[in-house]
Amino acid sequence: MIEVLGVKQAHIVKQIKERGHSFSKASLSRVTTQADWPKTCDKAAIEAAITDILQDAGANPEQLSELFTWYEPKPQNPEVDYEEPEPEMLTVAAKQFFKMRRDPFENEINSESDVFLVESHRVILEDMLSAASAGSMIALYGECGSGKTIIRRCFIHQIQQDHPDVILIQPARLDRRKITAESISTAICRALQIKHRPSAEERDAAIEDALIESSNNGHLHLMVIDEAHDLNADVIKLLKRIWELTHGFRRVMGIVLIGQSELRKKLSGQNVREFTWRCNQIQMQPLGVHVPAYLRHKFARVGLDADAIFTDDAISALRGKCHARVRQGIALDDTDLDRSYPLSINTWTAKVMNLAAQIGENKITEKLVHKV
Structure with missing residues (x-):
């Protein structure tokens, strides 16, 4: 504004002093470039004085209305x-x-030796394993072709080879959009060999008892859901309630969600915020x-x-x-x-x-x- 009106800062400082206020040229420069006001000045009086000075110099009401609004460019949609x-x-x-x-x-991945891993991949594999041991929740997301599926296959292979104490639970619906509470309960029953129960209440009670008994026998439980970006909000909230099941001080199940970048957007929704607050989100990095x-x-x-x-x-x-x-x-x-x-x-x-x-x-x- 000062530059637009052609008013020199020295003139403004002089006019402020004539109105009985102390304000240096350096202070005025910091205000105009950084919106940084001196802690000891009478800010309201200085603003009023500057407004009067610029009004006398020809500033119109519209210009004066945003005189002390600090402009900082914000990113548009990139x-x-x-x-x-x-x-x-x-x-x-x-x-x-x-x-x-x-x-x-x-179709080149036929053995563990065919998998190319860098340090970031190994960290992800360790985090996924810790989700089972610590009973935590992880959401792994990345672009199409970033290597998520290979990481999942490598992780499952490691579990099967080196961690027989971990029981993997994987809902089997090919269309992840059709995964429901029933699908998740069925997957848990299948993994823990729970016999069919006639009512949902009996089944849920049997699932909780089986998870606790399995934990007492030294087993860890991990639910892994691929293509998780297709899950609806109700299922995500259900997963959080399952994750909250505890035996003593330990959670009886960890959860790993794997999906494309849309998964991150889905987890940013207000309706699943309780899940998101407790979930460690990890992004697949480029090579x-x-x-x-x-x-x-x-x-x-x-x-x-x-x-x-x-x-x-x-x-x-x-x-x-x-x-x-x-x-x-x-x-x-x-x-x-x-x-x-x-x-x-x-x-x-x-x-x-x-x-x-x-x-x-x-x-x-x-x-x-x-x-x-």
């Missing part, structure tokens, strides 16, 4: 400048050209700097050396293909968004290898990557 690549598989010609025994990106190691692992599992196929610059360019630009709006800087998830890396790699096979290029370079 716009992500990124187009997901169309899924593409390696062609038969590409596999023959690069002498591949099998596709490194399609990031681990992209080179990921590709080397993938190709090593099919008997190939990735460094013999790709230059270092080409691998960096593949990672760059997965970077998005996020526009925050006016007066805010754009930010980068890393989307180097396994599915995206697999797709871009398949695209560039198919192109290389078409033109007969044995070594994939950065220049070739930028052509797809």
Whole structure:
């Protein structure tokens, strides 16, 4: 406002002093740039004096009405400048050209050795295991193709191999939107081998007794629900009530929900806030700097050396293909968004290898990557 009217700060400070108030030019500068008022000044009197001075300088009522409103630009709905690549598989010609025994990106997980894990993945696996031992709740969410399903399969494999004391409970409805209280009760009865009860009340009592008895026998219980973003609010609230079952000072069941990013939005709703307050939410991270190691692992599992196929610059360019630009709006800087998830890396790699096979290029370079 001061700049718009062409009034110098020194003039304002002088006019304030003439009105009998002490206010320095440095203080005025902090007020105009940071909305930082001196603790010892008479703020109301100074505001009134500045208003009078600017009114005399020609400020209109509309300008004066927002004179001391601190403006700070807020992010608008961010716009992500990124187009997901169309899924593409390696062609038969590409596999023959690069002498591949099998596709490194399609149905490639056949054993624990095929799974590529980084530190963030191991932390997630530990958190999921602690959900069983501590009886806590976890919600794991991430983008499509970020590796959630592989983490779930790896976790279940570890439980079956190394933790026979953990009883996994997994509702079996293929359509998660149709999971109900009945589905969850049926899953618990199936896991704990509880015989059918004629009434819901008898069944619920039998479930509670069976969970406590199983805990007394040294077992831990963990309910795992995949595609949890399709659960409705009533089921989520029911899960919280099941989680509240205790035996002494211990909870008898932990809960792990796994879903896409919509799961986070669903858990932010007011109608499930009691669940959310008690749930540890974990986001799947992109591969990031681990992209080179990921590709080397993938190709090593099919008997190939990735460094013999790709230059270092080409691998960096593949990672760059997965970077998005996020526009925050006016007066805010754009930010980068890393989307180097396994599915995206697999797709871009398949695209560039198919192109290389078409033109007969044995070594994939950065220049070739930028052509797809």
